[in-house]
Each structure stands twice: as C-alpha cells, then as structure tokens.
Amino acid sequence: MAHRTINFNAGPSGLPLPVLERAREELLDFAGTGMSVMEMSHRSKEYDAVHEEAIALVRELLGIPAGFKVLFLQGGASLQFDMVPMNFLHGDRVADYVVSGRWAETAWREAQKVSGAAARVAASTAGEGFRRIPRQDELALTAGAAYVHVTTNNTIFGTQCRHIPATGGVPLVADMSSDIMWRPFDVRPFGMIYAGAQKNLGPSGLALVIAREDFLAGARDGLPSMLSYRLHAEKNSLHNTPPTFSIYILRSVLAHYKALGGLAALQARNEEKGRVLYGAIDAHPGFYRGHVTEKADRSVMNATFNLPSAELDARFVAEAGKAGMVGLKGHRDLGGIRVSMYNAVTVDQVKTLVSFMEAFVAKNG
Numbered sequence: 001m002a003h004r005t006i007n008f009n010a011g012p013s014g015l016p017l018p019v020l021e022r023a024r025e026e027l028l029d030f031a032g033t034g035m036s037v038m039e040m041s042h043r044s045k046e047y048d049a050v051h052e053e054a055i056a057l058v059r060e061l062l063g064i065p066a067g068f069k070v071l072f073l074q075g076g077a078s079l080q081f082d083m084v085p086m087n088f089l090h091g092d093r094v095a096d097y098v099v100s101g102r103w104a105e106t107a108w109r110e111a112q113k114v115s116g117a118a119a120r121v122a123a124s125t126a127g128e129g130f131r132r133i134p135r136q137d138e139l140a141l142t143a144g145a146a147y148v149h150v151t152t153n154n155t156i157f158g159t160q161c162r163h164i165p166a167t168g169g170v171p172l173v174a175d176m177s178s179d180i181m182w183r184p185f186d187v188r189p190f191g192m193i194y195a196g197a198q199k200n201l202g203p204s205g206l207a208l209v210i211a212r213e214d215f216l217a218g219a220r221d222g223l224p225s226m227l228s229y230r231l232h233a234e235k236n237s238l239h240n241t242p243p244t245f246s247i248y249i250l251r252s253v254l255a256h257y258k259a260l261g262g263l264a265a266l267q268a269r270n271e272e273k274g275r276v277l278y279g280a281i282d283a284h285p286g287f288y289r290g291h292v293t294e295k296a297d298r299s300v301m302n303a304t305f306n307l308p309s310a311e312l313d314a315r316f317v318a319e320a321g322k323a324g325m326v327g328l329k330g331h332r333d334l335g336g337i338r339v340s341m342y343n344a345v346t347v348d349q350v351k352t353l354v355s356f357m358e359a360f361v362a363k364n365g
C-alpha cells in the first residue's frame, strides 16, 4: 500500500483514501470508454451520468427539498464573494454581513467593492481577535435586507457557528467552505449556500452552490453570463465546460460519505474527534492555549492553539512532521498550531496526534 501521511492541512486537505483509489482505478478507462473522465466531452452520456449523480448525492445527503438548485461553479469560494453582491445586492437593497473571521471580513469587503455602503456589518468580533462568534443579541440586522451573510466555520481562527442566526425571514447566504457536510442541517432558511470544495468535498477551484429558486428569482438581469447564478442554474452548470474531473472527484467523495452512513455518521465521527482533541487541550491549559474563548464556539473542523513560545510551536510542528503528521502550522495571521480535522480525517488519526501532544507536553511542559 502507498505511504500515506496523516494530513491536517487546512485546505486543500486530505481526500478519503477510497476516493483516491477509485480515481486511480478508473483513470485510464472510465466506464469502459478507454478514456479518463478528463478526456471526454462534457456533453457525453458518461460524463452526464457523473454530473447528475453528483447533484443527486448533494440532494440526498443534505435532504434538499424541491425548490432548490445545486450548482457546480468555478473560481472557488472567492468568486462567490463577488457574485453574491453582483447578483443580489442591487438597486436600493442592503445586505448585512456577520464578520466572524478573516474570510467573513473578505466577503464583506468584496461586497463593498461591488455595492458600496449597501454592504453593512451586522456585527464583528474583529476587535476581540475573532475568538468567538457574534451572539444573536449583538446582530444589528436590517429589516427587509436582501440577505444576511454568515460564515459558518472560521477556518483561520477555529470558531464554528453551531446556531444559525434568526433573521426574521431575511434569506441567509452562507459561506460553508470549511464545514459543509460536517453534519446534517436544514437548508430551508438559506437563500444560498456556497462552499469551496477543497476541504470537505473535493479539489480546489470548484465551488458547490445551493440556491433557493425564489431567492434566485431576485437576481439582477443583464450580468455577464459567467457571473449570473440564474444562467448557471438554467444551464444546469453546463453553460461552458465545467471542471469535469473535479466534479467527478466530488461525486466520489459524496458516494463515499453515503457508504459511511451519510452525514449523521460523519457528525458522530467529527464530534468524537473534537472531544478527543479538545480534551487534550483542556487537560493542559497552561501549555496548549486555545485561541477560542467561548467553548461553545470551538470548531470541530479547525482547532487552534498556541504553545508557550513560538520556538515551542516550531518544535511541535517539526517533531509532528517527523512522526508523519503534516499541516499543523497555524495560519500566518495567528501563528501557533492549527489542527484541521475535516471529514477525511479519522478518529484514529486524531488519537495519534493526541498521543503525540501528551508526549510533547511531558517532555517540554
């Protein structure tokens, strides 16, 4: 068997081994065509089956009711930062942004570039180093806003929004790049959900978009084709050549999730990983210093902490690397350690890291 590293990268991040094995298996001869899926027409019946299966699996895993479209777009999550206001923040509309982390702030800044002051900040925890998620009672929401934008998991700071805010009927638009499908959830309060694929879904560059049809109906007319959600929805994400191989991998990731027992099974695994990892942090609070102040806001996808010195942080990363674990260096904005535990990371891999953490504190604490 190939050597596989224990991969705690924040994104792009590890893919489930059975997905990679399936891709290897099918690479030279997909479905008896004598071609890889990368080499065939996006209008072929073989590719069409992949495309439709990917959409059907998104619907099935998330229990998406009628009245929602599932799209596969390019430009990652970052292009959605721009497309959302281009499509939905026009005329005399305003939108409220919950600024809970660096990506949330970027989404708001991009919306400002597109729509100026119409992109408002409903609340921000920037002044507190993004150590927690803004509370419901802190949100200054505008009645009749076009949408409220939230970021459900703050990849850099390690906070996660367990409770979707109440918006009084204003549609939610959510960046779920770093925690989509970590558990089942109800899509109905969302006008739009988007996620860069490179954490829980597949290769980078691809974005999954889930859009409520009545929300889509309010999109602006006359946009350039590639920037129009409505056009992509009308063309079933086949207006131009889609990123076929990335969609194929996403299909295989979702088929793997289904085989594991669906999102409820993934949630149980993810909660367990969180318990194991945060248990180790809480056992040594003077040594492993968690960044997040509100325990209820701790992310089960990205855990962030600092050791007592930058020198110890560096030694931790280097020694973990020697022990076969990569991707643990914290984001440059925060330093320290970040453990990204997306769906492909197993409970056993987190337990291996925790054994390493226990040994490291015994030696250096």
Ligand SMILES: Cc1ncc(COP(=O)(O)O)c(C=O)c1O
Pocket (backbone or CB within 6 Å): 011, 075, 076, 077, 078, 079, 103, 151, 153, 154, 155, 156, 175, 176, 177, 178, 196, 197, 204, 205
């Ligand atoms: C929460 C969140 N939003 C947006 C992005 C940007 O995604 P992309 O690089 O696909 O544009 C990231 C990337 O890590 C992210 O974590």
